[in-house]
Amino acid sequence: MAVFTTVSPDEIASWLLDYNLGEMRDLRGIASGIENSNFFLTMEQDGVTREYVLTIFERLTFEQLPYYLHLMAHLAAHDIRVPAPIPGRDGEILRALKGKPATIVTRLPGGSQLAPGVGQCAQVGDMLARMHLAGQSYPRQQPNLRSLPWWQQTEGEILPFLDAGQQALLREELAHQTAFFGGADYAALPGGPCHCDLFRDNALFEDGPAGQEKLGGFFDFYFAGNDKWLFDLAVTVNDWCIDLASGALDADRGQALLRAYHAVRPLGPIEARHWRDMLRAGALRFWISRLWDFYLPREADMLQPHDPTHFERILRRRIEAAALPWT
Template sequence: MAVFTTVSRDELARWLQSFDLGELLGYEGIASGIENTNYFVDLARGRFVLTLFERLSPQELPFYLELMKHLASHGIACPDPVADREGRLLSTLHAKPAALVTRLAGRARMDPGPAHCALVGEALARMHLAAVDYPGTLPNLRGLPWWVETTPKVLPFLSTDQSALLRDELATQQRFADGRVCAALPRTAVHADLFRDNVLFDQAADGSPRLGGVIDFYFAGVDSWVFDLAVTVNDWCIVDADGRFDDAKLAALLGAYRAVRRPSEAEAEAWPTMLRAAALRFWLSRLFDLHLPRPAEMVTPKDPAEFERILSARRDSASAPLC
């Protein structure tokens, strides 16, 4: 979420005329993230988020928008895409594909406790089950084929030790992908990027945290549930300094997930490898975004070293069992 494309107030007001949402009261760019242009938009009939898609094609975008619509209709707290007067969820602004979604209450919690992690684990399991009857078929665009394609592009920027680590882990993941365990993993459309900054919380009357909702589905794709779970715990349940797991947070998140949906035997067997796969995916993407950036008004590249540490930690120590 960054501002790559500047939209003036007059341009936005004209675009909004195709919606039945009332007068434009205000808007502002959202500076965090690195993929799309995003604005908060306040209208007479509510608060929304406008996204202009900088990389995704109009052919890919219905998958994401219809997935959010599907999950919202199944009671999942997530942005609900808004149709214009002609029933379209996707249109064009500044020659870019553009969509408007509802804005959720709350804010991200970058220092979550076990109670926050439990809410995330429950929500993730419910999302997986809700997606079972979603018919979209777009693969995870940051999955294994992208890792294979991207590795040669980032290798020139790495040290000898880093190159060896990257090559070895990629080979491990390629072998796993060809095996029987990977073939047995349940999969649907998954979020694939459920980091702390993609979940909002507010507060219940008794002061306990309450889930506001899950945002930013634009890395979603069809992948295994256990990979999606591994992505989540690798961000929510770690000691930031070294990438080790915080045992209390991990137990809370996995316990809440299992209370809704019990992982299969294949998922339990795949768990250590999927934790490594999830770390590899984000180490690679952060290397790519750091060393091969695009110009933008507001961009905050994230540190690849964090996921290098997490990958090394997952390779060097046994993970807690999934089941």
């Protein structure tokens, strides 16, 4: 993630005395993303070198963070490949660094697959379904903080930056989603802990023959929250299964991901009936957040705001599409 809070090696070395991880060998800022300050951390202990990720949280609070960190620990304990938080000598997985919440997690193997094929999408669908089922026994509760109430709150901040057509689209879609979220069908949709941000750059694949790379795991759970599983699935499909230039869904990749998911957690008739609504909700969520980040940016050493028009195109495509991939 972009580095908002800079730290020196000496500051980190002193902070690491609260851990039993050995000696620091390297510390590198991670440039991608726009929410937290992240660093690759290399430690050596008893002649063995291990890789971790150090995160300093810029928006999330000490009160909010236990939900995310303990969810990751819960999923890792249930054989879902996610970063596992590392406890300090006192057993705590969250502590202060430069006055902000911070944590260390294990680093997953592999690299991002930014041009996924059918095989990669099927692996993502399978693991997403297993993650949803494993999360059912997670006892902590926290809503998705970037759901409908946040969209409604943020609308007034971003409207002045939009042209008349964009303003109309935003207002109409918010009205549509407000009605959908308030209905009986929405209330009946199954749900639980969700990643809520499972883009291509939040999953890693280990090296292998072309088309046979093994999914190394999901990471960056700091937008996670209790939500409808169909929303999590829609967010994922809207990124993994599209033509990036146009925003159009790719039927082969979409069906591969959905069928792999369905084989683990069968999708019900209410979910089928509202698939388009959720694809639209997923597109709206990220159109709003990208508009907010683009027009109301924060300072950061390596900030790279995303183009908000990407999700505007996706939203328009989901509204207009004659048919959508399904199981």
